[in-house]
Amino acid sequence: MARYVVRRLIFAALLVFLVSSAALVLTRLAPGDYAMLTLGVDARPEVLEQARARYGLNRPIAEQYGDWLVHALRFDFGESMQHGVPVAGLVRAAAANTAILAATALVAATLVGLPLGVISGSRRGWTVQGIRAVSLVVLSTPSLLTSLILLVIAARTGWFPVGNMRSAGPSSTGDLLWHLVLPATALALPVAAMFERLQAQAMSDVVGKPYVLAALARGVPRSRIVWRDALKAALRPTIAVYGLVVGALLSGSFAVEAVTSWPGLGQLMLNALRARDVYLVAGCAAAGSLFLAFGTLVSDLALAIVDPRAHE
């Protein structure tokens, strides 16, 4: 077990390192740089040169990368060219916003999707057909569309704020939650549907096993079989996808953030990429890959605990 954990930790560290390095080098190699994009193509060469020197863009890639790496090891990720402030602060704020959104969505999706999956996997009849049909429809509506539709509904009815994270004026938790409802729902719906389908499949497989029949014959109540014994055995496939779901949530939250103007990592990275803000791109990539690494790590460990065979 200890060896397995160490192996997964190394993988996680490698992930963060490779992704942020690749982001930095790719952005640096891209045509056009920050100096040219802000000053314009017809800027005087000496002004351009001066700006490049200020941002360190006149150095060779290898040198700039090496320098960044040394500083990054000391948790100094450089300064954003667009904003003129350290990258670390910007990224931390945006990552926190994305984390709030994604974590809420994940919890909501689990609380809704899992029980529905248990029900639809262990019963038959019109309720189950209904759940199944709804989840197929929801599964076919990506977060981009869900958030657009919810936004239009919110604007029509005025029940929820249209976009953004906070109202003007003093911020409060209630206000944040008020703004959170719409994007979190948009992000959670497809994931909840996926959980429902996965859990339903796993449940119906387990429910067909002889030991369930044996328990039933011994007089164990049906609800206890379903919600305790069968559920425990059927949890594995859902836990196995949790690691992948973190990636899906990040992908989905990119679309949701764009539609509802939620000031998260996606928006920050998009703007940084467009402005060729090299250090900020690398910082965003590092934060995103940290989420991923954390998600896969947790899901791998949970899987290893539920099913000891997994890490052999």
Next chain:
Amino acid sequence: MPLSIPARMSDQSQRSTVAALLPPRPWGFGARLKGRRYIGTALFACAIIGVLGAPVLAPHGSNDQFRGLLNAPPTVPRVIDDAGTWHAPFIYPWVLTNRLEQRFEQDRSTRVRLVWLSRGALVRSEDDARAPLMLGGADSFGRDVFSRLLYGARTSLGLALIAAFGAALLGALIGGAAGYVGGVLDDALMRVSDFVLVLPAIYVVLALRAVLPLVLSTGQVFGLLAAIFAVVGAPFVARGVRAIVRSERQLEYVVAARSLGAGHARLLLRHLLPATSGFLVVQWTLLVPAFVVAEATLSYVGLGFPDPVASWGQMLHDASNVRALVDFPWLLSPAAAIFLVVLALNLLTQSRPDRLPYTRPM
């Protein structure tokens, strides 16, 4: 020689045990799958007809503007007029009543007949200049949303279909090579694909797209996006192909072919890869909806197709203003189109008896 049991057989034996807790099924499992398959096929066929027949089915070109009809509501074809008399299909023209708020009212006094098969279109109004047929309303430039939806299908769906084909091809080659050769190559390729699989695909696509020149021609954007999607989608295919090739390689027919003198290339291309064709088709139907959504997301944030091009994402981008969407809800119709295509392909994958996982490439 070890003979591996096909995975499906062991599945079958498990499923045949009594489903203890379940009452009998309301109707046959097979019938339900068939129903899904029919609906899915019908929806997807509609989309393909739209792609192929866009120039004929669309009443207008993708960039024909009607300057007097900015954000005009859809014109609904009718057969009964206000007096209750029947006519050949006709529409009422829109009359602008409030230029500032872009409010229109129907001119109930004049009927504009629809003419069939004239000037290269299946159906259009007899007086295009005054009262064009706009089944999907007009966008903020006065372009017919329905026509743009059809031309957009060519861009969005065409891109997704081609990119998914590319991903399947690339994945089959990589996975086939890894599974057939084995050893170091296998290890290296699978490590790389493991890595790519963990990453959120839309960010990979975004990063690759953003670091390439931002201003390109439509054809270049199409090719570029198709290539990026294919590369990002390939690892999903490669893993499965590798697993199939590895297990198939042990089977007697491959040994027989080898003993008859078949070379490596022939073994791989003629014997092993055809065994993965079923898997490839399934992967293709999983990748197409993912790519449709990816295109929509990219175009929505302004990194996909440039403006005059009709693509579903670009149309959503044009409409990405909450007030506009509330006042002119027909601008959301590309969302409906995306939903129907994704639903169609989901129904097709769900209708397979071997029940596929619900995890999605993107």
